[in-house]
Amino acid sequence: MQVARLAGVSPITASRALSTPDKVSADALQRVRDAVKRSGYVRNMLAGGLASSRSRLVAAIVPTIAGSVFLDMVQALTVTLNDAGYQVMLGQSGYDNSREDSLLDAIIGRRPDGIVITGVMHSAHARQRLIASGIPVVETWDLTPHPVDMLVGFSHEQTGAAVARYVMEHGYRHAAVISANDVRARRRAQAFVDTIREDGAATVAPVQWVSAPTNLKQGRLTLPRLLERHPETDSVFCSSDLLALGVMIEAHARGIPVPSRLGVIGFGDLSFAAELHPPLTTVRIEGARIGERAAGFIVQRAAGETVEQRILDIGYSIVSRGSA
């Protein structure tokens, strides 16, 4: 350690001065800091990580980052972890999980101090590798009684059912769903349909599936198809705010009044939702909170503490606005 020579102390003292300054005499600390400043020394964390087997690296895996609902989580995760001295490695698995397995190996190879995954891990192979690696794992954006390790999420079934009840309580009688075909959206859609069928206060048209990641255009294109086959439809639950926006724009273009003739409900509560015309009724998930809590779990685990409450349901809320 060059900086140790410059400061006239042993390497280990320099190391301690940088990581645990209170375990070093004021004098030594001062000299090390001077030497650091003079030489522009930056500690090599590859070497540090190898020696201590604490890489201070956390991996985050999301299906995709472009235009998605996971941004708030990633944002909160990186900021929270950076503040705690960690860096975040970002991986995109693709909505079909095609890249998940290879990504996982690449990630485990870095010996991160934690892995945050979007969704619950389904592939048995991947689960096994993760468990074998011994790396703390936080699954997010979903709920399962048997997580790989830790979990911060919410129930898509409950969410879908709650939206169904909302729709029925607000007097709609002919519901419809436009949903992405990814695992989680699918479960919300299914729960929505089941709840309405069971209750019987309304009818529900077969789900219109679109491919993830969803966009505005799909909403515009799907609404006419839906209305053609099910003209009685008086409300649509969309699996994303972007879809809902597309539906609203298309409805507007066709002179279909929202919410009187057609109720529209989104998912995500993206920043634009409240500003639409009428403002969008939607489901809000506190993505930033997921990120913060996931970060917290990992930092806690890295500090050697055991996390007793390993499943955290952060819930959802239906934000009732003008569109339904």
Added chain:
Amino acid sequence: MQVARLAGVSPITASRALSTPDKVSADALQRVRDAVKRSGYVRNMLAGGLASSRSRLVAAIVPTIAGSVFLDMVQALTVTLNDAGYQVMLGQSGYDNSREDSLLDAIIGRRPDGIVITGVMHSAHARQRLIASGIPVVETWDLTPHPVDMLVGFSHEQTGAAVARYVMEHGYRHAAVISANDVRARRRAQAFVDTIREDGAATVAPVQWVSAPTNLKQGRLTLPRLLERHPETDSVFCSSDLLALGVMIEAHARGIPVPSRLGVIGFGDLSFAAELHPPLTTVRIEGARIGERAAGFIVQRAAGETVEQRILDIGYSIVSRGSA
């Protein structure tokens, strides 16, 4: 290396089997691969990086990831680099660059094989550290004759001027600008204003500044303020599509017809732009291409090749649609 024992070869042969399979006999290769499969071995890249001083890590620094125009770049960057065997570390510097310096030290400490920065590096201190580190750097989303190292971007001055000409050519006579107060948006706004002033074919109101990152709400709130002070305004150049969307929604709410009474131009060509009503005229930057090219630069450099053309102007294009 446990896996080497299992395969009955020396550690270095196992290492070669994994990184340069063609430099190893078919027999040895097979045995190593079997051993890997049986033991679930994953190579420790911390150790590898330390030994080879090639970490196969690339850092990306963006102001913020939430709701931003940089997503396509980050997306393309991670995917391209993952395919080349690299991982991407994500850092968020904040629009005020407040975190940039500390982030930079944390990043340099990881000894990444490359750093991709959004914007050009202004702080002299940071520039110096970066150069001293010897790490390949790609600055993006901007143009300067003297980049730290490599550059993939475009000219905000040219872009602003081009939009100004577009506005004048389309018969607008009283232009206005709503712009984020970040460095790059500011330069576009300034060039827009200067070009119109110099030409004289139109007047231009003082720029309405809003704080970055921009959102739809700011657009809605700013339009009335603008029209109050400058009722003659017949066109608005917004520094982001979200601002433009806010302006269009507010115009709609107030019964101001777009584009006949008010032309609206955005920036970014986000996915919703083409689907608005009327579709949004905007400036398109190929963010994904920036990401790919930046990745290419770094991979090339990591392969030991010298990059002779180190400044790449990927340009901009004005997408003329219905709103102006």
Added chain:
DNA sequence: GTGAAAGCGCTAACAG
């Protein structure tokens, strides 16, 4: 509070 010795797991360099 400080240091000496050893080693984290891998790969560069050289030799065979």
Added chain:
DNA sequence: CTGTTAGCGCTTTCAC
């Protein structure tokens, strides 16, 4: 094509 030797730069451990 394969192996030996050495060492990347740090931290752990144990002693003082």
